[in-house]
Amino acid sequence: xxxxxxxxxxxxxxxxxxxxxxxxxxxxxxxxxxxxxxxxxxxxxxxxxxxxxxxxxxxxxxxxxxxxxxxxxxxxxxxxxxxxxxxxxxxxxxxxxxxxxxxxxxxxxxxxxxxxxxxxxxxxxxxxxxxxxxxxxxxxxxxxxxxxxxxxxxxxxxxxxxxxxxxxxxxxxxxxxxxxxxxxxxxxxxxxxxxxxxxxxxxxxxxxxxxxxxxxxxxxxxxxxxxxxxxxxxxxxxxxxxxxxxxxxxxxxxxxxxxxxxxxxxxxxxxxxxxxxxxxxxxxxxxxxxxxxxxxxxxxxxxxxxx
Amino acid sequence: xxxxxxxxxxxxxxxxxxxxxxxxxxxxxxxxxxxxxxxxxxxxxxxxxxxxxxxxxxxxxxxxxxxxxxxxxxxxxxxxxxxxxxxxxxxxxxxxxxxxxxxxxxxxxxxxxxxxxxxxxxxxxxxxxxxxxxxxxxxxxxxxxxxxxxxxxxxxxxxxxxxxxxxxxxxxxxxxxxxxxxxxxxxxxxxxxxxxxxxxxxxxxxxxxxxxxxxxxxxxxxxxxxxxxxxxxxxxxxxxxxxxxxxxxxxxxxxxxxxxxxxxxxxxxxxxxxxxxxxxxxxxxxxxxxxxxxxxxxxxxxxxxxxxxxxxxxxxxxxxxxxxxxxxxxxxxxxxxxxxxxxxxxxxxxx
Numbered sequence: 001x002x003x004x005x006x007x008x009x010x011x012x013x014x015x016x017x018x019x020x021x022x023x024x025x026x027x028x029x030x031x032x033x034x035x036x037x038x039x040x041x042x043x044x045x046x047x048x049x050x051x052x053x054x055x056x057x058x059x060x061x062x063x064x065x066x067x068x069x070x071x072x073x074x075x076x077x078x079x080x081x082x083x084x085x086x087x088x089x090x091x092x093x094x095x096x097x098x099x100x101x102x103x104x105x106x107x108x109x110x111x112x113x114x115x116x117x118x119x120x121x122x123x124x125x126x127x128x129x130x131x132x133x134x135x136x137x138x139x140x141x142x143x144x145x146x147x148x149x150x151x152x153x154x155x156x157x158x159x160x161x162x163x164x165x166x167x168x169x170x171x172x173x174x175x176x177x178x179x180x181x182x183x184x185x186x187x188x189x190x191x192x193x194x195x196x197x198x199x200x201x202x203x204x205x206x207x208x209x210x211x212x213x214x215x216x217x218x219x220x221x222x223x224x225x226x227x228x229x230x231x232x233x234x235x236x237x238x239x240x241x242x243x244x245x246x247x248x249x250x251x252x253x254x255x256x257x258x259x260x261x262x263x264x265x266x267x268x269x270x271x272x273x274x275x276x277x278x279x280x281x282x283x284x285x286x287x288x289x290x291x292x293x294x295x296x297x298x299x300x301x302x303x304x305x306x307x
Numbered sequence: 308x309x310x311x312x313x314x315x316x317x318x319x320x321x322x323x324x325x326x327x328x329x330x331x332x333x334x335x336x337x338x339x340x341x342x343x344x345x346x347x348x349x350x351x352x353x354x355x356x357x358x359x360x361x362x363x364x365x366x367x368x369x370x371x372x373x374x375x376x377x378x379x380x381x382x383x384x385x386x387x388x389x390x391x392x393x394x395x396x397x398x399x400x401x402x403x404x405x406x407x408x409x410x411x412x413x414x415x416x417x418x419x420x421x422x423x424x425x426x427x428x429x430x431x432x433x434x435x436x437x438x439x440x441x442x443x444x445x446x447x448x449x450x451x452x453x454x455x456x457x458x459x460x461x462x463x464x465x466x467x468x469x470x471x472x473x474x475x476x477x478x479x480x481x482x483x484x485x486x487x488x489x490x491x492x493x494x495x496x497x498x499x500x501x502x503x504x505x506x507x508x509x510x511x512x513x514x515x516x517x518x519x520x521x522x523x524x525x526x527x528x529x530x531x532x533x534x535x536x537x538x539x540x541x542x543x544x545x546x547x548x549x550x551x552x553x554x555x556x557x558x559x560x561x562x563x564x565x566x567x568x569x570x571x572x573x574x575x576x577x578x579x580x581x582x583x584x585x586x587x588x589x590x591x592x593x594x595x596x597x598x599x600x601x602x603x604x605x606x607x608x609x610x611x612x613x614x615x616x617x618x619x620x621x622x623x624x625x626x627x628x629x630x631x632x633x634x635x636x637x638x639x640x641x642x643x644x645x646x647x648x649x650x651x652x653x654x655x656x657x658x
Contacts (some may be wrong), residue, residue, distance in 0.1 A: 267471035
């Protein structure tokens, strides 16, 4: 029972960055731009936010710094893919390399320096930590708390609002959107920047809200899991939330088992989230022919190709 | 905005224009990289010293460069072979780890007679690598699972398996680091008496030649290009699309696996946590810069080998961190990708 409570309590912590990053990727890919750069964007967000706190900034301001820094890298990606129509797969991989390399070079003096990050609900409201409910609620943070609302708003915007429809139209049929008067490139550039913002936030969450420290390799493939999560979620924000909770629970299992001193093959257990991701991708593609993938994802639109 | 109206794809970009935009992108990327290095505290004069003089023009440096280039040639070929059929093998590191594990297994458990240890390790490493990519291949061909993600995730799984072995049954008790015991002599490529260079050189040279022959001189290579350029058209023409794709993807995995064997049997002589590090981006950068052409893969891999050699020197003398090489690779890659715009498209006013 004790183990179960401890496990449930930390799942949101593991799920939150995955949700944030996959929301960003959903926006980007709904506009037709395949973004594989999440891992690099998250690394930049995590490091920049940590440095901002270490320089004495408020942790909340640091989140903004992380998001902005990742947006700058996303802008480079946007210029390459949207303006210069470079190959999206390779550009995404280049963004990962730049993000990981940059954080390794710039972040080195700040590695392993702990700091005071975002407080959890227990500290903010001075909650009792004796009851079962108290133990679970106290370790959550305001960002996690705001997450369901954020997902709901984003879902509404994407699926029900006029500008959301425009964005989806660009990803499905840019020629039609173009004729209807939508500026395809502006929409795509905006979507890429949004993915930078949300992936940066996800990375910043890792360093400022969860770990309260920056270490190299901190993102540890979470960006890639987010990329896979988007496919599982069929480009739907609400499903991404569910998926992230599933992966979060698998991810949170190993540290919990270690914490209670269980004798387990740690490294084999750590393969679980990855294998689960693969399994889910397979199930997803078996069960639904209508995978929800934007029709123009990863392709290059030129007016000359219009029919 | 962005003059979308006037942007037209060139029918046949001229050779001169292609070469110019490629060279421009490369030069720009390298210039930015040089600025980053200078920013990080390396004097500009040292850049030329380390990269050109030390890495190519001294005997020690050249032997180091060639040694470093051997696994790079193999992973570059692995990436190039897959790129030819437009299959994104992003799991090069995973296949490399598996190949290294296979070679280590033969070495540590002394499988077979001594004279056959290296050939056996060679075969098993190739099989292990292609077995690992086969998972992504099957997932893609049967269920349409995106190979970028599956091969990458399997890369992480492979590394965790290696960790499991290094912290478990294969750990050398005499060592405080998680490494295996050193390989017996029979499982090492013999030294050639020039720096660290080893007999793996001949193996890699033969493989590179074979891959060049396969891609540029055989029917399979021709099919591969047809599949890569237009799968639908290749299907319609009745080419063996699935078999060509499967064959080249498995070859790609085998080459990565062999890279793992070359590293453990050639230079490290044991399995450790650093064996596969950094090969993923290297493979992609080499294959892309070489336009997936085997001959150019060898050339670019040698150049990158020099970067690694110089990187080691810079690390020691100027405290440049490991991340710098990855950063330089990413910068050069995106710079060339962006520069390609100028040869692929033209700005034409509609008549």
